[in-house]
Amino acid sequence: MHRSIWRTWLPVIALAACGTETDQRPRSVQYITEAILAPNCGNAQCHSSFRNAFGYAFDTVEKSRQSLMGSLIGGITLNTRDEPQGDGETSFLYSVLTRSVRRMPYDQPLADADIDLIVRWIDFGAPGAQCNREADGPMVCVGRKVVECKASFDYGAVIEDCAVTGKNCSMGACR
Amino acid sequence: MTGLMRGLMTGLMTGLMHGALRMARSPAWLAVLVFAAVAALAGAAEAYPQFQLSRDRTCTGCHISPAGGNLLNENGESTSETIAMIDHPGAFLYGALPLPSWLTLGGDLRGSTGYIQTPEKVLATFPMQIEAYANVRLPVGFSIQVHGGTRPPTMENAATPGKNFLWSREHYLMWRTSPGTPTGLFVRAGRFMPVFGLRYAEHPMYTRRFGGTPLWGETYGGAVELVMESIEVHATGFIEDPLIEPVRHAKGGALYAELRVTDSFSIGGGGMLEIGEDDQKRRGTVTVKKYLSGPDLLFQAEVQVMNQRIDPIGAPVQLIGNLVMSRNLSGGFLLDVGIGHFDTNIRIRDLDRDALDVNLHWFTTSHIELIFNGRFEMLAFGKGGDSHAYALLQAHYRL
Numbered sequence: 001m002h003r004s005i006w007r008t009w010l011p012v013i014a015l016a017a018c019g020t021e022t023d024q025r026p027r028s029v030q031y032i033t034e035a036i037l038a039p040n041c042g043n044a045q046c047h048s049s050f051r052n053a054f055g056y057a058f059d060t061v062e063k064s065r066q067s068l069m070g071s072l073i074g075g076i077t078l079n080t081r082d083e084p085q086g087d088g089e090t091s092f093l094y095s096v097l098t099r100s101v102r103r104m105p106y107d108q109p110l111a112d113a114d115i116d117l118i119v120r121w122i123d124f125g126a127p128g129a130q131c132n133r134e135a136d137g138p139m140v141c142v143g144r145k146v147v148e149c150k151a152s153f154d155y156g157a158v159i160e161d162c163a164v165t166g167k168n169c170s171m172g173a174c175r
Numbered sequence: 176m177t178g179l180m181r182g183l184m185t186g187l188m189t190g191l192m193h194g195a196l197r198m199a200r201s202p203a204w205l206a207v208l209v210f211a212a213v214a215a216l217a218g219a220a221e222a223y224p225q226f227q228l229s230r231d232r233t234c235t236g237c238h239i240s241p242a243g244g245n246l247l248n249e250n251g252e253s254t255s256e257t258i259a260m261i262d263h264p265g266a267f268l269y270g271a272l273p274l275p276s277w278l279t280l281g282g283d284l285r286g287s288t289g290y291i292q293t294p295e296k297v298l299a300t301f302p303m304q305i306e307a308y309a310n311v312r313l314p315v316g317f318s319i320q321v322h323g324g325t326r327p328p329t330m331e332n333a334a335t336p337g338k339n340f341l342w343s344r345e346h347y348l349m350w351r352t353s354p355g356t357p358t359g360l361f362v363r364a365g366r367f368m369p370v371f372g373l374r375y376a377e378h379p380m381y382t383r384r385f386g387g388t389p390l391w392g393e394t395y396g397g398a399v400e401l402v403m404e405s406i407e408v409h410a411t412g413f414i415e416d417p418l419i420e421p422v423r424h425a426k427g428g429a430l431y432a433e434l435r436v437t438d439s440f441s442i443g444g445g446g447m448l449e450i451g452e453d454d455q456k457r458r459g460t461v462t463v464k465k466y467l468s469g470p471d472l473l474f475q476a477e478v479q480v481m482n483q484r485i486d487p488i489g490a491p492v493q494l495i496g497n498l499v500m501s502r503n504l505s506g507g508f509l510l511d512v513g514i515g516h517f518d519t520n521i522r523i524r525d526l527d528r529d530a531l532d533v534n535l536h537w538f539t540t541s542h543i544e545l546i547f548n549g550r551f552e553m554l555a556f557g558k559g560g561d562s563h564a565y566a567l568l569q570a571h572y573r574l
Contacts, residue, residue, distance in 0.1 A: 023523050031489040034454045035520065043384075044391040045327060049420040052330045060424055061453045103295055107379070109561040111519070111526050111554050 023113055027121040029128030029153070033064040036114045040105050061128075065153060068093070068129045073122050076130045076155070078142050084125025084155050091122050130155045139172030146173060224373050225473060225501040225511060228439060228466040230254055233402050235357040239279060239310050241400040241409070242370045245322065245345075246281045246308045250357075255541040255573070260507030265541035267574060282307035282324075282574035287548070289567030306344070307574070316354050320365075321346045326391075329420060342419070344393050361400040366416070368393045369429040370400065370409035371447050372460045373477045373497070377534060377548065381515040382477045382497045387429065387447045387458050391422045408432040415451075425449035425456070439466040455484040473501045491520035499532070509536040525559035528552055544571040 025031060041047045042059030047067070049057045056072075057063035072093040079085045088094055096104050097115050104110075121127070131140045131149040140149045144163045148156030162174035169175070224243070227234065234243030237251030247255065252265030264270040267280050274280060285303035290296070306324030313319065321343060328339040347365025368374075371387045378390040396413030414426045431445030443462035449455065460479040466472070479495040499513035511534040518527040530552040537545045546569040554560040 025491075025520070025523065026485075026489045028488065030453060030487065031485050034483065034485045035489060035491050039385060039519065044389060044422040048422060049424075050329065050391065050422045051327055052420075055330060059422075060451075101295060103293070106293060107291075108528070108552060108563045109293060109554065111528075112560045113523060113525050114519075115560075 023117060025117055027117070027124050027127065029065055029068070029121075029126070030061050032118060032121055033058060033061045036110070036118065037064055040108070040110055040114070043107075046106070065129050065132075068126070069132060069153075072096075073126045073129060076125050076142070078145060078147070078155070078158070082145075082158050084127070084130055086122040086124070086126050088119030088122035091119075093122070094119055125155075128153050137172050141169035141172060144169045223376060224464075224475060225499075225509060226254070228435075228441065228464055228473060230258075231357075232404055232435060232438070233357050233407060235402050239318075240320065240349075240367075241351075241361040241363070241398075241402050241407075242368060243374060244376075245283070246279050246310050246320070248279075248357075252541070255538070258503070258507060258509070259538040259541045261540045263540045263542065269542065277312040279310040279312075280308065280574070284572045284574075285569060287567045287569040289548075289565060291565045291567075293563045293565075294561045303569070312354065316351050318349050318351075318354075319347075320349060344391065358403050359401075361398070361402065363398045363400070364396075366393055366395050367398070369396065369411040369413055369447070370398070371411075371429045371431045371445055371458070372443075372479065373462055373475055375497075375499075377532070379550065380497055380513070380532070381495050381517040381528070381530065382460075382479060385481075385493065385517055385519075386460070386477075386479050386495050387449070387456075387481075389422060394421060394423045404435070406432065406434050409445075423449070424453075425451035427456075431460070433462065439468060440464070453486060457482045457484075471503055475499045475501070492522065494518040494521055494527075507538040509538070510534070511536075525555035527555055527559070529556065542573045544573070545569070546571060 025035070037058035038060075042057065042064075044050050046053050047056045048059045049063055056067040058067060072091065074086060074091040076084050076086045094115070097110055097118070130153060132153060133149045133151055136149055138149055139146050139159060140155075141147070142155065144161065145158050146160040146162065146169055147158050150156045160174055162169045165174060167174040226237065231237055231250070231254070235241055235248075237247055237254050238244060239246045239248050247265070255265040256262055267274060283304050283306050286301065287303055288298075288300035290298055304324065306322055308320070308322045310318055310320045322345040323341065323343050325340060326342045326344075343366070345365070345367045347363045347367050350362045351359050353359035368388055372382055374388060375383055378384060383389065394413050394416045396411055398409060398411040400409045401407060409429070409431045411430075412428045413423075415421055415424055427447065427449040429445065429447040431443065433441055433443035435441040441464045443460075445460050447456070447458040458479055458481045460477060462475070462477045465474045467474075476498045477496060481493040481495065483489075483491050483493065485491075494516065496516045497513055499511050501509060501511045503509050511532070513532040515530040515532065516527065520526050530550055533547070533549040535547040539545060548567045548569055549565070551562065551564045553562045
């Protein structure tokens with residue numbers, strides 16, 4: 001118990017003046033939401049479930065996932081090793097956070113390090129916000145490949161490459 | 176003091192002119208920007224902890240609620256007359272509508288206008304609060320308190336159309352041991368804000384916004400609160416609001432105690448646990464208040480540490496603090512100068528924010544208050560991102 005307390009509070013005392021570590025924060029939709037988007041964007045008056053400004057809410061992981069998937073983070077593709085990847089710096093979310101006009105968050109700018117983490121999360125394939133099994137079904141099309149959509153909102157295994165048979169992928173199947 | 180005020184006014188006027196010029200060049204953005212500013216800076220009336228120790232020892236010295244804020248008692252109405260530049264009756268509607276002894280009514284109307292730079296420079300005018308309050312005293316120490324007013328509508332929420340514009344931010348049943356006195360044991364059940372730390376009216380203050388008592392963070396719960404001249408203790412248990420899309424997505428509890436060591440010095444501390452579906456927040460806070468009667472200066476400081484457990488991984492430790500100096504000036508003025516520090520993750524460099532806040536309250540009458548709210552904020556002293564500022568003039572009418 002005492003050891004646990006010290007593990008929690010000792011870093012506070014030691015690092016109260018300034019952080020020293022490199023940014024190794026988790027690149028997960030849970031962390032991005034709860035540590036960055038909820039306190040900065042998900043305020044009661046703005047993108048909260050309470051207000052839902054412009055149809056976006058970032059104060060819970062579920063709402064954040066719904067808001068992020070699609071237009072905000074852009075398409076998540078597969079690289080040559082069939083690993084999910086995105087392009088953070090061309091995403092609409094990055095544009096919204098960095099542009100000079102109508103920039104968000106409106107009431108106080110986001111820290112550069114937080115924006116960098118969001119960009120790297122999208123570059124890494126936006127884990128936790130790649131696909132929606134309930135909305136899209138158990139299989140989704142990524143390019144011309146049929147890919148499993150896991151309950152964790154992540155891509156799973158590649159089931160079929162439609163290009164091999166000269167077909168296109170549509171609605172989770174080669175057609 | 177004069178130099179500081181001159182500098183603030185010069186900055187305000189320069190900002191207003193720049194903002195006006197920019198807006199004139201880009202009128203198409205006006206609606207969006209005003210909307211966003213309304214969204215970001217809307218507010219609600221809370222207590223003035225600046226008056227504690229300098230005016231009265233307890234919140235209940237002036238307010239009906241043991242948490243302070245909103246409805247005033249007779250002493251609070253009298254204080255509103257005393258501090259104002261023009262002496263008008265402090266009672267509801269200036270006393271024009273006599274109320275029975277079992278009923279207290281009140282309300283707050285607030286609006287604001289000014290300059291915001293985030294870093295885009297804009298002018299904005301917006302309403303902040305339209306709210307009415309009622310307290311009905313029942314036999315044997317019971318009372319019912321209800322607040323009703325407007326709220327920003329939930330957008331694209333056709334499922335709850337009736338809850339979109341009007342709501343009751345607080346409503347609770349209260350029992351107290353000593354009605355008519357500021358002290359005693361209070362028990363509340365209903366919807367209200369858990370008591371935790373200093374409770375400034377200015378919700379952008381870091382210890383409020385990031386500190387466990389955010390704007391519209393009221394929720395259903397129960398509280399047992401002891402308020403004495405020398406000590407007060409507030410224990411609150413709360414749940415996530417099951418009736419509307421809530422602001423506070425957690426159940427949990429808060430404990431806050433304040434010991435008034437002398438007439439001019441108090442120290443407090445407490446903890447709060449919020450258990451949400453996606454994370455757990457564990458907060459600890461320490462507060463200190465010191466009133467210097469000679470120069471009539473009140474210092475208030477609060478430091479919070481928050482450990483957030485994010486499922487499945489992540490445990491940032493945050494540091495949240497405010498130091499505010501308040502001084503009553505002649506002519507009904509009250510000046511607050513404060514600094515704030517918020518580090519969203521102390522292990523990561525350049526995530527900290529520091530703010531300089533200046534609030535100048537002008538209590539023109541017992542019911543009318545004009546406020547200048549100014550803030551300049553830097554991220555890691557300019558290394559962590561763009562700085563931000565606002566200079567707003569707020570009008571507040573208390574019914």
